[in-house]
Every structure is written in structure tokens, then in C-alpha cells.
Amino acid sequence: MKLYIKVQPKASKERIEKQTDNSYKAYVYEAASKGKANKRLIELLAEHFDTKKHKIRILHGTKSRNKIIELQEN
Secondary structure: OEEEEEEEOOOOOOEEEEOOOOEEEEEOOOOOOOOHHHHHHHHHHHHHOOOOHHHEEEEEOOOOOEEEEEEOOO
16 A cells, blocks of 8 residues: 655644545654654654554655655554
8 A cells, every 4th residue: 555645843742633545744853854754754653543564654755754665554
């Protein structure tokens, strides 16, 4: 499954908000430096979708706020 996610780094509260069927907005505490925000995004998505971190990967947008994420089905 592909997800389209807009990430807000350095947020005051971490959360994931569903926008449409396959698009979300994610708020993470981490700054967008040295991949910290991406790493935390994957951890947050794993918690949200109740899956393991290795089943989530960023297909496009590692250096952008707009990302395409692949979520492997069980």
C-alpha cells in the first residue's frame, strides 16, 4: 500500500492525522536534519498502523516534507 504523507518536523505534539483514504499529515518532534525526522516518522507510522518498522520504507521524498511511503502488508 502506498501512502502520501506531509511531515511537519519540530512539532509541539507528535501525531498522525488522516486527510483522505491514503494521505496523511504527520507531526514529529525531531528536526529535519541527519534523517532524524524520517526515522521518527517511520517509528510513528509503525505504531499507528500496528506493524514492524522494517515493513515501512520511504519511496520518494527523503529530503522533502512530502513523502511517498510504502507499507508492506502482512
